[in-house]
Amino acid sequence: MSEEIVFDCLHAEIVNYCLDNNKKHDLGILEYIGFTTGYRLIERLTREVPRFKDELETMKFICTDFWTLIYKKQVDNLRTNNNGMYVVQDKAFRFLTRISPGTQQLEHAPKFVAFTCGLVRGALSNLGINSTVTAEVQSIPACKFHIEVNRN
Amino acid sequence: MAFCIAVIGKDNAPLYLATSDMEQELQLQYHVHAALDVVEEKCLLGKGAPESKELYLGLLYSTENHKIYGFVTNSRVKFIVVIDSTNVALRENEVRAIFRNLQVLYTDAVCNPFYIPGESLTSKKFDRSVQKLMNGNA
Amino acid sequence: MSRQATRLDAKKVNSEFLTLTYGALVTQMLRDFENVEDVNKQLERIGYNMGMRLIEDFLARTSAPRCLEMRETADRIQQAFRIYLNIQPTISNWSAASDEFSLIFDSNPLTEFVELPADLTNLRYSAILSGCIRGALEMVQLEVQCWFVQDQLKGDNVTELRVKFVRRLEEVIPAGED
Numbered sequence: 001m002s003e004e005i006v007f008d009c010l011h012a013e014i015v016n017y018c019l020d021n022n023k024k025h026d027l028g029i030l031e032y033i034g035f036t037t038g039y040r041l042i043e044r045l046t047r048e049v050p051r052f053k054d055e056l057e058t059m060k061f062i063c064t065d066f067w068t069l070i071y072k073k074q075v076d077n078l079r080t081n082n083n084g085m086y087v088v089q090d091k092a093f094r095f096l097t098r099i100s101p102g103t104q105q106l107e108h109a110p111k112f113v114a115f116t117c118g119l120v121r122g123a124l125s126n127l128g129i130n131s132t133v134t135a136e137v138q139s140i141p142a143c144k145f146h147i148e149v150n151r152n
Numbered sequence: 153m154a155f156c157i158a159v160i161g162k163d164n165a166p167l168y169l170a171t172s173d174m175e176q177e178l179q180l181q182y183h184v185h186a187a188l189d190v191v192e193e194k195c196l197l198g199k200g201a202p203e204s205k206e207l208y209l210g211l212l213y214s215t216e217n218h219k220i221y222g223f224v225t226n227s228r229v230k231f232i233v234v235i236d237s238t239n240v241a242l243r244e245n246e247v248r249a250i251f252r253n254l255q256v257l258y259t260d261a262v263c264n265p266f267y268i269p270g271e272s273l274t275s276k277k278f279d280r281s282v283q284k285l286m287n288g289n290a
Numbered sequence: 291m292s293r294q295a296t297r298l299d300a301k302k303v304n305s306e307f308l309t310l311t312y313g314a315l316v317t318q319m320l321r322d323f324e325n326v327e328d329v330n331k332q333l334e335r336i337g338y339n340m341g342m343r344l345i346e347d348f349l350a351r352t353s354a355p356r357c358l359e360m361r362e363t364a365d366r367i368q369q370a371f372r373i374y375l376n377i378q379p380t381i382s383n384w385s386a387a388s389d390e391f392s393l394i395f396d397s398n399p400l401t402e403f404v405e406l407p408a409d410l411t412n413l414r415y416s417a418i419l420s421g422c423i424r425g426a427l428e429m430v431q432l433e434v435q436c437w438f439v440q441d442q443l444k445g446d447n448v449t450e451l452r453v454k455f456v457r458r459l460e461e462v463i464p465a466g467e468d
Contacts, residue, residue: 002373003304005347009340014315033314040310043262046226047255050205069303126227263403265313275405
């Protein structure tokens with residue numbers, strides 16, 4: 001879709017900006033841009049949604065509804081160990097579909113997933129769930145996001 | 153139309169408070185403060201029952217002169233509205249409408265990239281719109 | 291999939307996602323650079339790069355023939371705004387020589403929620419837009435200048451972008467601006 005191309009271009013530019021920007025080759029900034037976007041966006045997206053009753057319900061919303069709205073496809077798999085660990089699997093992750101598959105590209109994968117890690121962490125944070133989100137790319141364009149809820 | 157509209161942060165710190173009656177300001181603030189305990193209770197109790205999942209919490213409590221209503225967002229920000237309890241013309245769906253409008257205004261304010269969530273809402277645009285809402289002509 | 295969020299308008303969500311992400315980038319840049327003028331330049335450059343990529347999509351999508359004069363170019367830019375940002379600027383204020391015109395925006399999705407702090411009046415928040423036009427036209431051998439004349443963020447009634455034809459470029463692949 002036309003708007004998606006605009007976003008994909010902007011995302012690519014943000015990645016370049018964060019990594020080229022003189023001194024710091026910093027994925028942290030990229031993650032933070034995602035965080036603040038997710039934090040604000042979720043405020044809008046949950047406006048009409050009834051109150052979540054617990055962590056599981058919130059996680060389900062983020063990993064299904066939220067994901068589908070943002071990435072235009074459902075996740076391929078969602079699993080939890082029922083102890084605060086959730087794994088979201090996307091076999092064709094949007095920001096990885098434009099790079100050619102191959103092992104030499106794998107080292108670049110972290111920069112295409114950092115924004116999304118932040119996005120998910122930010123959305124959860126505003127909904128009251130403090131988490132650590134990491135991504136694992138074994139073969140492009142498949143990606144697994146690990147969401148670990150920090151309970152205390 | 154409303155005496156007082158307040159936005160209270162996740163950690164119960166007030167983010168915004170407007171009163172239409174300066175003479176009663178202290179008392180209204182006290183009402184808002186007292187309402188927070190009722191909000192906490194309402195959010196804890198009755199898990200699972202369908203009506204309790206609504207963001208609109210309804211009438212929290214009333215006093216001789218005031219009725220205090222509450223609303224909580226999914227991000228756990230609370231809205232408190234105090235109205236004149238002698239005003240029988242004000243119906244509940246109008247109170248609901250105030251909250252719905254307030255939620256839209258709040259969300260827009262959160263989406264301003266220069267606003268840092270959790271800080272006081274100092275936006276003039278937000279304040280103007282809430283004042284209008286308070287005077288019943290949003 | 292549960293029922294609630296699916297009721298949300300997908301187009302609106304796309305647009306807000308873009309708006310919020312752009313806002314996060316702008317505020318990050320303001321932290322990264324001391325000088326606001328540097329932020330303006332960076333945003334313009336990002337737009338320029340995006341324009342160079344978007345024009346390919348635009349040409350493929352519309353199979354538009356080469357523009358022979360600026361009036362046609364103006365129409366295509368208008369069309370591109372409709373396709374990519376779902377807004378339709380008005381074209382007006384042509385210069386006598388027909389080499390310069392304005393795009394007038396009643397609304398700008400990028401600034402939908404933005405309230406500019408008082409100390410940032412020299413920030414060109416939407417500089418990405420002018421960069422985009424410049425980058426896209428350069429790919430079709432048109433060098434233009436593009437700047438903001440009015441901006442709703444600064445209290446103007448409309449946002450006005452001015453586009454001025456500079457020259458036609460030789461048929462070579464332009465080097466990236468890095």
